[in-house]
Amino acid sequence: MSRRRMEGDFAEHRETVAPLMLFFNVIHANDTSLVGGKGANLGALTHAGVRVPPGFCVTTRAYELFIAQLPDRDARFAALDKLDGTDVEAARRAAETMRAALNELPVPADVAEAVKESWHSLGVDDPLAVRSSATAEDLPGASFAGQQDTYLNVRGEAPLLDAVRRCWISLFTD
Numbered sequence: 001m002s003r004r005r006m007e008g009d010f011a012e013h014r015e016t017v018a019p020l021m022l023f024f025n026v027i028h029a030n031d032t033s034l035v036g037g038k039g040a041n042l043g044a045l046t047h048a049g050v051r052v053p054p055g056f057c058v059t060t061r062a063y064e065l066f067i068a069q070l071p072d073r074d075a076r077f078a079a080l081d082k083l084d085g086t087d088v089e090a091a092r093r094a095a096e097t098m099r100a101a102l103n104e105l106p107v108p109a110d111v112a113e114a115v116k117e118s119w120h121s122l123g124v125d126d127p128l129a130v131r132s133s134a135t136a137e138d139l140p141g142a143s144f145a146g147q148q149d150t151y152l153n154v155r156g157e158a159p160l161l162d163a164v165r166r167c168w169i170s171l172f173t174d
Contacts, residue, residue, distance in 0.1 A: 018061040020114040024052055034059045036133030056118040057133060062111040063168055069105045076101065095174035102169045107161050119160060127153040130163035132170065148173065 018034055027035055027043025035043070039057035046052045070076065076098060083091050107115070119128070132148030149170035151163035 018059055020059055020062040020065075020111055021056050021118045022059055023056045023118070024054065027057060034061070036060075038131065038133035040133075054122050055128075056122070058111070058115060058164055062108075062114070065108045065111055066105060066165070066168055067102075069108065070101060092174045095172050098172040099169050102172065105165070107165050112161055115161060115164060116157060119157070124157075127155050128160060128163075130154050130160065130167055132167050 022031070022035060022039075022043075024039075024042045024046040027039055028047065029040050029044040031043060032040045035057040042052055042055065042057070067073065080094055080098065083094055085091070106112075130151040132150070149167055151167065154160050154163045
């Protein structure tokens with residue numbers, strides 16, 4: 001699917017179905033629930049005419065499809081919700097257990113295909129940066145920027161997909 005077609009599809013279906021990928025030039029400042037604070041800011045900068053290197057965001061819908069594969073996910077999240085912040089070792093164990101379970105999961109096939117299509121439309125020769133852009137990051141009352149992993153100089157299809165997956169998993173870093 002061409003970049004232009006993906007952008008047109010998004011504009012047409014913005015209110016009904018969240019896409020898996022969004023290019024910076026179709027992201028707006030109010031799209032934080034889809035692409036996080038960093039992604040929304042990249043879109044806003046692009047619209048303001050700032051020279052931003054071309055790129056795309058993997059949306060929260062793609063992350064939700066990844067997390068949906070997790071066996072016993074409701075029980076796993078309930079265990080995390082029970083943490084009260086007073087027992088650091090319990091938090092570390094819970095985070096490690098969650099990361100280990102997520103590390104067994106592949107990037108869902110439709111997400112992998114969308115990432116590959118987006119990457120190919122940009123050109124496959126340049127190295128990429130794969131960074132988190134969490135929806136709870138850079139909020140007016142709190143900032144969690146930099147707590148998730150970043151992967152620089154990513155080259156190639158398999159390393160790109162693995163960096164996306166590892167970035168998602170890093171959400172559960174203690």
